[in-house]
Amino acid sequence: MRSRANRARGVITLAAALTFAALPPALMALILKAEGPLGFSIAFQLLSAFGLFYAARVDSGFLGGGLGRSARLAIALVPCSVAALLALVQLNVAQRSLAEAWLALAREGRAFGFFSFFATELYALFCLGASALLASRGVAAGSVALASATILSYGVVAGRGEALAVSALLTLSLPVFLPEGTAIVARLRIRAAALPALAAVVLSAPLAFIGPGSDSGPLLRPLDLRPLALRLAPAFPLLLDVPGYGWGIGAERLERNIYLSDGVLFDAEGDGPRIRYLASATFGLWTGSGWRETDEEGTELPLYVSAGAEAGAEARGEGILRLVLRGDFYSRVPLEQDTVAVQLSRAADGAEASRERGLRFPRSAERGLVADLIPGKANFGAGPEAPPPPVYLETGSEPSARLVELAEKLREKAEAAGSPRDAPVSSELRDLAFAGAALDYLSDGFVYSLRTGSPFSGEYSLDSFLFEDKSGFCVHFASAFVLLCRSAGIPARLVEGFRLTLDEAGRGKVRGVDSHAWAEAWIGGRWTRWEPTPPFASEDPFSFVRSGDRESGRQLRAVFGMEGTGRKEVPGASGAPLKSVFLPPVVGAALVCLAVFLIAPLIKAARDPGFRLRRRAARLVRRCRSRGLRGPETIGWSAWAREAVAFEPSAAVTAEAMLSLAFDRND
Structure with missing residues (x-):
């Protein structure tokens, strides 16, 4: 009971x-x-x-x-x-x-x-x-x-x-x-x-x-453990960063290592095939060790943002780019430089929009948001704009002497390779020649790598990248290009966002691996985009990657649509488990x-010294029971041995051993 x-x-x-x-x-x-x-x-x-x-x-x-x-x-x-x-x-x-x-x-x-x-x-x-x-x-x-x-x-x-x-x-x-x-x-x-x-x-x-x-x-x-996680599950949802929540290229210092997920942030649809640059932040203030956004008047261009059902319908109009948020939540919608209006499928109270900073929400947007980016007639780089503020010429309170010296050498090299000395050369051509010389310098002996070691230290954080290590990713190349242009008297700024590739059908995906940084320089009375990162401006991007650098190779294979990326979708974006x-x-x-x-x-029984004895006794009892004898559980081992010895000679010895085993354990 x-x-x-x-x-x-x-x-x-x-x-x-x-x-x-x-x-x-x-x-x-x-x-x-x-x-x-x-x-x-x-x-x-x-x-x-x-x-x-x-x-x-x-x-x-x-x-x-x-x-x-x-x-x-x-x-x-x-x-x-x-x-x-x-x-x-x-x-x-x-x-x-x-x-x-x-x-x-x-x-x-x-x-x-x-x-x-x-x-x-x-x-x-x-x-x-x-x-x-x-x-x-x-x-x-x-x-x-x-x-x-x-x-x-x-x-x-x-x-x-x-x-x-x-x-x-x-x-x-x-x-x-x-x-x-x-x-x-x-x-x-x-x-x-x-x-x-x-x-x-x-x-x-x-x-x-x-x-x-x-x-x-x-x-x-x-x-x-992020490198291991990226290798095993590149699109694992927890690997995604969300701008505006403690992370960004404009931190106090430039990072030496970056981790880019294959997770899908946006589905894109527009005119293709085409490569499109989508900006989510523009940085003008150089602190000596990192970048910060600037609120100088005239750097932002206002955008018209509306919410309505039309954004949820099929995209109409030439040049319109549709972005559909596939991540769980995100704080920004990146914009193209020629965007003049954005139409959303949901209300966006308190949102701030500009061509330089993208569309930013006071609270993160949620999955399923549809944004149609509507371009204007005055496309990027097609006409004069307002002159940039002086902040885009600043190189810090005490510029690096080595960087200034390099800029002077590049200016001399560009002028020497240009027109004859006596021929008049416009400032626009001089600036274009200098920008080309800076690109040549950054593609000569430099290595593209997402893992470059310990963080930058010292007052001049980019000096080790430019003159010693010569290894980095897009942020380092773009930052170096911007500072070189500024040292040569050319206003320039750093832009963070995504490099989107649309296929023949005009479809593409904005993923973590598509995160990118590039430069813009004020030349000829307008902002012009420059691509200082060698793999993204070369016909052979892998020639700038060291053999054995798996993470950098994985990112470039994903960006350029090559096989072997190990790409996986984010749950919620395509339902992939x-x-x-x-x-x-x-x-x-x-x-x-x-x-x-x-x-x-079995292990416990094998280690028990009485295990074999009990097995032998069990076999004897079964044989005797088949002859009609009662078992020891009924009459006891002594009585059983006296009856069983006539059939099994070893019954007496076995019964005595079983009694001894029971007595020892009870004792």
Whole structure:
């Protein structure tokens, strides 16, 4: 009777533990409108919770006790460790700007997409801890732990400090709800009381890395796994950056390493085949170590922005470029230089638009937004414009002497290669000749690489690129070109955006790997675009890449439409699943647990000195029972041996050994 009641309590506890592990994450996924392999996540939660329950309750008689302690711990820890490892890897590769953009939406009640799924994964880890406490220490302890985890998650997502304080108080009070809690509090066992608080701090520490005003990079910095993630899953959603949320080319310093995802940001449709440059930021202020945008009057050209149903219909009109947002959310729509109007499929209250900065939203736009970029008659570079402000001639408070000297040499070289000395040469031709000489210098002996080592240091950050390393990516080449032009008296500026390639049908995609920077110089009374990055202006782009530089080669293959990019779509953009990322660890953990469950009893039996004796005794009993003899479980081993010895001579020795084994163990 007691065994039946014990089994019933075990079933109820198991059901409660599985509910604690799976139901709260499922509800959070529903609330946050998470998109991802939710089925795999919930199944993995149930597997992990069952393993924890089995390790905690097997000694109670429920589910049997056929496995040793090590095997039970393996079944419990393998899935939990895999879940924690997956979460930590994603936390490492997740871009800080993406986290901040998602938090901004979540605090307005507009969260959705894959980052919501990622947040649900982190919350699920806390729920596993609550499930384990329920299985081992009772419903009260598990409920308090679950409440603490839920309030903590709410406080982080909603930005409510009082919720974090309540969660901390619940965590500190957790020892009271343990079966031995009263004794702990009464005897002031500080170590035992502080353990839950320490665990809460450790588990919630990664969330502290998400905050406003942070710079570029992953959420966790000690070990950067982004290169590995780009190699295995180039379009993994957490690898995408969102401009305006702590990341951008106009940071305080120029980055030496950049990570470009294959994730699709926009679908594009227009006149093709054609290469189009879409600007999302223009930088005019050089700080000596990086770029900043300028608000000087006259640098922005106002745009007409309207919202209506027409943007959702088929694009009409020659030259119109349609962009459809395919990422979960994005803060800008890049624009072409000749764009004079933008028509949106949704309202854009508070949006700011200019040709130089693109269309910017005060709150991130969401997936499905349609923007038609309508060009004007005065196309880029076709007519005079207002003179640029003086900021586009500045090279910093103390310009680099080496850079100024290089500009003078390039000017002399350009003039020497031009018209005869006595022939009159216009300033426009002189400036064009200098720009050509600067391009020649940047393509002679320079290497294109997305990974160039440690960050720039010192007052003149570009000197090492121009005169020593001669290795970098588009930002470095464009920055060097701009500063050389300014040193030669030519106004110039740096532009950040995307280099879009449309195919024969006029279709293309704007991806992370299409992120680009180029230069614009004021020559002949108008801004002219220049491409200083050698691979993008060469018929053989790979001649500027070192052999063995996989990341730079992968980007160029993706940009120029070559095979072997390993390109994958972002979930939500085309519905492509992420099973290839999450399925192997989930199935692997399940197989390991199954193998331990099946093999551990055999290993335990093989190591038991009485294993062979019991097998031999079982065979003798079966043979004697076939002759009509009763078994030892009915008449005892001594009586059985006296009856069986007539048929099996070894029965007496076997019975004596079994009695000795039982006596030794009972003793």
